[in-house]
Amino acid sequence: MGKAQKYVLLGDATYPLQDWILKPYQEDENLTQRQLQFNYRLKRAHSVIENAFLRLKARWQILLKCDDCSLELLPTLVLACCILHNICEAHDNPFNEEWLEGTEPTEMPKPCQPAPAAMEDSRAEQVRELMCQYFESCGEG
Numbered sequence: 014m015g016k017a018q019k020y021v022l023l024g025d026a027t028y029p030l031q032d033w034i035l036k037p038y039q040e041d042e043n044l045t046q047r048q049l050q051f052n053y054r055l056k057r058a059h060s061v062i063e064n065a066f067l068r069l070k071a072r073w074q075i076l077l078k079c080d081d082c083s084l085e086l087l088p089t090l091v092l093a094c095c096i097l098h099n100i101c102e103a104h105d106n107p108f109n110e111e112w113l114e115g116t117e118p119t120e121m122p123k124p125c126q127p128a129p130a131a132m133e134d135s136r137a138e139q140v141r142e143l144m145c146q147y148f149e150s151c152g153e154g
Contacts, residue, residue, distance in 0.1 A: 016143060023059050029132035032140045039127075051145040069098045071112035 024036040037052040038044055044052070070076050073094040082090060100106075 026127050029128035030137045031134045032137040047145055047149050051148055054148050071116045
């Protein structure tokens with residue numbers, strides 16, 4: 014679209030809109046079809062990410078109980094699990110669905126209320142609008 018973009022994190026409505034955090038448009042009757050499509054795609058991407066983390070935790074269940082290792086070791090442990098997981102996924106290593114039994118998807122505590130408008134970055138709306146245009150240009154899916 015002629016404008017370089019950096020990486021962004023996906024957030025929900027409780028996060029402030031920042032140029033590095035994409036969040037959906039506020040759901041109301043005034044949303045355009047393009048904005049609704051953006052929200053839909055953002056939700057789909059978020060579910061893919063949740064599924065990936067669920068598979069990661071199921072395959073490497075040490076991540077469910079990292080309280081028995083030192084804090085200094087924890088980042089290395091998580092990184093090693095991510096690398097090994099990606100290798101397994103890239104080589105179509107079979108995933109045992111029974112592993113999921115021990116990894117109930119738990120909701121991490123999140124704020125209940127949307128972030129105050131004062132925390133939002135006005136430049137971030139340009140990033141969201143560019144993504145919205147991009148999603149519109151690449152059709153349904």
